[in-house]
Amino acid sequence: MNQATLRDQAQAMRTLPKAEVHVHLEGCFEADTLAAWARQSGTPLPRPPERLFQFDGLADFLQFLDWACGLAATPDRLAELSYQYCGRLAANGGGYADMIVNPTHWHAWHGRLGAMLDAIDAGFTAAEQDGLPPVGLCISLLRTQTAQQAAELVDALIDLRHPRVVALSIDGNEAAAGRTGPRFAEAFRRAGAAGLRRTVHAGESSGPDGVRDAITLLGADRIDHGVRAIDDPSLVALLAERQIALGVCPTSNLVLGVYPSIEAHPVELLRQVVLRQPVEQAGVAATAASAYTRLLSLPAFETVAISIPPYLRWPMMRYPRLGRRRNAALQQKRLVQPAILQTITFLTNAARRRALG
Known part of the structure; x- marks a missing residue:
């Protein structure tokens, strides 16, 4: 595939309407914004600005997140960060996003979850008022937390009934934390019973057992x-049987050394047997469009149709038993079937008008 073709496909990926369902607010900082905030706060940068987003692995990346989040200590900065993300989402053809936020990384906001959510919501609300895409929040536990801390977070989410929140999540270094599914099973059960969706980081820095626990526990x-x-055929069969989607992040996997190259990445094998995995950016310096374009270097991805799995109905299902629904305009749209690659694309009203003329 020549460079001109790749450029054309990259442009097609930017203009194609899509949704991001695996993106972390902790990973949405712009280098210039961080440098400016650090200067204002008198906080030293961890490395020169030109290498700010170069990491030595997952542990280094997670430490960087804590440093960056520490700079967002005011409501205005959280709102600015949230608004900036919506601008990038729109520029890459995004029509909706599920944004993962882990309160443990935001030290200035510990004990103030409601205020933190309100500050983030202020940025997203301002963005929506300016015509930018809507965003839902997936509030995440950290794997090193206790069962009691998990229960307290779920209690807080149920009490707050914040209309911006769509799901409970869990993230963190699997390899360092070990098996944690049994510890958090009750918290996730209660979250599901209360109407929250559940999304789980698993099968990245550890083997397939974490994915199985995410499903069964x-x-x-x-x-x-x-x-x-992909290392456990019976697990792949279970994913396909239960139609559980994977938020695959090839760029993140390459940057953090999970796989040495895009050719070695199992995304194509997973696509063949599961057929439901979206492709997303996670928390590295990438966009959904750039992730799709990277996959287009693989011949198998040149003629795969796009489909819209049911979990994109999340925006219509926020707290069905807890609170009011938001973003009623995010109703299910007709399928779009250009021959590019399978992803989680859907059309909002505005994106549909642009696409259909």
Whole structure:
């Protein structure tokens, strides 16, 4: 495939309407914004600005997230960060996003979850008022937390009934934390009973067992990453049988050394047997469009139709037993079937008008 063709396909990926369902607010900082906030706060950068987003692995990346989140200590900064993301989402053809937020990384906001959600919501609301895409929040536990801390977070989410929140999540370094599914099973059960969706980081830095626990113990509606499921054929069959989507992040996997190259990445094998995995950006310096374009270097992805799995109805199902629904305009749209690649594309009203003329 020549460079001109790749450029044309990259442009097609930017203009194609889509949704992002695996993106972390902790990973949405712009280097210039971080540098400016650090100067204002008198906080040293962890490395030169030109290498700010170069990491030595997952542990280094997670430490960086804590440093970056520490700079967002005011409501205005959280709102600015949220608004900036919506601008990038729109520029890459995004029509909706599920944004993962882990409160443990945001030290200035500990004990103030409601205020933190309100600050993020202010940025997203301003963006929506300016015609930018809507965003739902997936509030995440950290794997090193206790069962009691997990229960307290779920209690807080149920009490707050914040209309911006769509799901409970869990993330963190699987390899370092070990098996945690049994510890959090009750919290996830209660979250599901209360009407929250459940999404679980698993099968990234550890093997397939974490993916199985996410399904059988945590009731995951979606798996974030999940690529190591390919090591267990019976697990892949279970994913396909239960129609559980994988939020696959090839760029993140390459940057953090999970796989050495896109050719070695199992996304094509997973696509063949599961047929429901979206492709997303996670928390590295990438966009959904660039992730799709990277996959287009693989011949198998040149003629695969796009489909819209049912979990994109999440925006219509926010707290069905807890609170009011938002973004009524995000009703299910007709399928779009250009021959590019299978992803989680859907059309909002505005995107549909642009696409259909």
